[in-house]
Amino acid sequence: MGIDAPWQLAQLAVDTLSTTPGYLLCLVFVGLVSLGIFTLYIGLHVLAPKPREPFPSEKTYITTNPDGTTSAPRPLPCWYDRWRAEGQLRNQSYPTIPPGFPVPEFGAIEPAEVAISVVIPAYNEADRIAPALEDMVAYLDERFGRPAASSSSSSKLKPLAPPGGGASTPVSRPTTPHRIVFKNRAGENAGRPAPSGYEIIIINDDSKDRTVDVALDFSRKHGLHDILRVVTLEKNRGKGGGVTHGLRHVRGEYAIFADADGASRFSDLGKLIEGCEDVVDGSNRGVAIGSRAHLVGSEAVVKRSAIRNFLMRSFHFVLMILTPPATSRIRDTQCGFKLFSRAALPHIVPYMHAEGWIFDIEMLMLAESAPATPVLASDGSVIGTSYGIKVAEVPIAWHEVEGSKMNLVQDSVRMAVGLAVLRASWMMGVYRRRLT
Numbered sequence: 001m002g003i004d005a006p007w008q009l010a011q012l013a014v015d016t017l018s019t020t021p022g023y024l025l026c027l028v029f030v031g032l033v034s035l036g037i038f039t040l041y042i043g044l045h046v047l048a049p050k051p052r053e054p055f056p057s058e059k060t061y062i063t064t065n066p067d068g069t070t071s072a073p074r075p076l077p078c079w080y081d082r083w084r085a086e087g088q089l090r091n092q093s094y095p096t097i098p099p100g101f102p103v104p105e106f107g108a109i110e111p112a113e114v115a116i117s118v119v120i121p122a123y124n125e126a127d128r129i130a131p132a133l134e135d136m137v138a139y140l141d142e143r144f145g146r147p148a149a150s151s152s153s154s155s156k157l158k159p160l161a162p163p164g165g166g167a168s169t170p171v172s173r174p175t176t177p178h179r180i181v182f183k184n185r186a187g188e189n190a191g192r193p194a195p196s197g198y199e200i201i202i203i204n205d206d207s208k209d210r211t212v213d214v215a216l217d218f219s220r221k222h223g224l225h226d227i228l229r230v231v232t233l234e235k236n237r238g239k240g241g242g243v244t245h246g247l248r249h250v251r252g253e254y255a256i257f258a259d260a261d262g263a264s265r266f267s268d269l270g271k272l273i274e275g276c277e278d279v280v281d282g283s284n285r286g287v288a289i290g291s292r293a294h295l296v297g298s299e300a301v302v303k304r305s306a307i308r309n310f311l312m313r314s315f316h317f318v319l320m321i322l323t324p325p326a327t328s329r330i331r332d333t334q335c336g337f338k339l340f341s342r343a344a345l346p347h348i349v350p351y352m353h354a355e356g357w358i359f360d361i362e363m364l365m366l367a368e369s370a371p372a373t374p375v376l377a378s379d380g381s382v383i384g385t386s387y388g389i390k391v392a393e394v395p396i397a398w399h400e401v402e403g404s405k406m407n408l409v410q411d412s413v414r415m416a417v418g419l420a421v422l423r424a425s426w427m428m429g430v431y432r433r434r435l436t
Contacts, residue, residue, distance in 0.1 A: 037428075044430045048421055049353055051241060054233075058245065061201070061229040064219040076231060079110050080248035083346055109346050115144045116198045116269075117252030121242035123205040125260040126214045128401065132262030133200070133218050133228075139267045140198045146227060147197030195253050200224070202260075203242040204232040239336075240359025244352045247345060255345065259336035264290050265397035272339040275392030282374040282382070285344040285389045287367050289330070290337030290396040318416050322423045323361065326368045330393055333361050337396060344389050347371070351433045353425070357411055358418035365426070367391055369433055 060073035086108070118136060122129055202215050212230055219228040231249070233242065243257045254273060258264060272288040280286035320328045327333070338360070340348065347370040354362045367389040375384040425431040 117250035119246030241355035293331035
């Protein structure tokens with residue numbers, strides 16, 4: 001009797017369907033699909049990550065003073081706040097604004113004050129951050145100089161050093177027409193000298209160790225007063241939240257985020273800048289990301305465990321299925337060494353939601369979905385339009401560093417689930433992105 005029950009239920013269902021009018025079946029089907037979509041939409045609103053607003057203290061920074069003391073908290077410059085205020089000014093009608101008042105263009109970003117901004121997300125990195133800072137500062141001092149050393153020569157980038165870092169003849173690249181967009185500074189940037197120097201913004205993600213003390217000691221030792229800035233988050237946000245918070249406050253012509261472990265060779269920054277210039281569009285938008293894809297098959301990857309390599313391949317398969325075309329073709333989305341031109345930031349940073357490991361992919365997807373911009377010929381004339389912000393994938397040197405915060409299995413599953421939630425949130429309109 002128990003064995004026949006399922007077959008009897010199946011037969012009853014078939015008989016019911018065969019005797020039910022077709023229009024009624026269609027109505028039931030449409031109702032079930034609508035209910036499923038509505039349930040998914042509500043579920044995404046509940047499950048999709050929603051980044052919190054920063055606390056007042058998180059919009060300040062500390063640095064070292066020339067006398068060796070630690071500064072009091074200082075206001076942190078924020079292009080994002082101005083960008084958002086100008087967007088509200090443009091999209092709303094205020095009776096107090098006189099006719100003909102020049103409302104700023106939505107999406108514009110205030111001019112750069114330094115050549116390069118480095119954002120370092122740090123959570124309990126007291127043991128690893130000092131060597132990484134050594135490499136960064138040595139390269140940045142040589143290539144960009146410091147903001148205080150303003151001279152006619154300091155406003156120009158120095159030639160790239162050879163990959164080995166030796167004293168041989170610097171690598172030279174011809175000045176080609178595709179870089180003319182960086183030379184023709186339009187709008188409020190017209191007539192301004194090219195910015196020089198650099199800044200380092202360390203986002204202390206509620207660390208429990210001496211990360212802040214180690215960073216400030218390094219600043220005292222190297223005289224990085226008001227160049228190295230430490231921002232402390234009151235509550236841990238994750239790597240993605242820390243990077244997004246830092247990128248909202250950068251002052252550089254270029255902005256790069258780099259991991260605090262120093263796994264990527266920082267002198268490869270020059271390669272990323274060239275890669276960004278190679279793909280930049282008529283609005284000075286461009287992205288360049290460090291890639292370890294060329295290391296597949298090398299000793300650094302072969303020595304990894306079988307489970308690690310399996311999870312890596314599985315994640316890339318999921319990535320290829322769930323991401324739009326340009327992002328799915330990127331071979332290494334997770335390398336913590338990504339560069340953005342300043343003009344690209346308003347199309348990416350304000351629309352970030354992911355604060356965990358999946359945030360890199362959201363950045364790349366937002367770049368791909370950015371609105372169209374003019375394409376310029378070598379003489380500056382407009383010859384067409386280009387959709388999305390182009391991303392250059394640049395091979396860099398990389399090595400494994402002990403002390404990773406990533407749980408291999410758990411975080412791999414979370415990344416796959418997070419990617420599915422992210423993609424569904426875009427499709428269902430739960431997340432807003434810049435399309436016009």
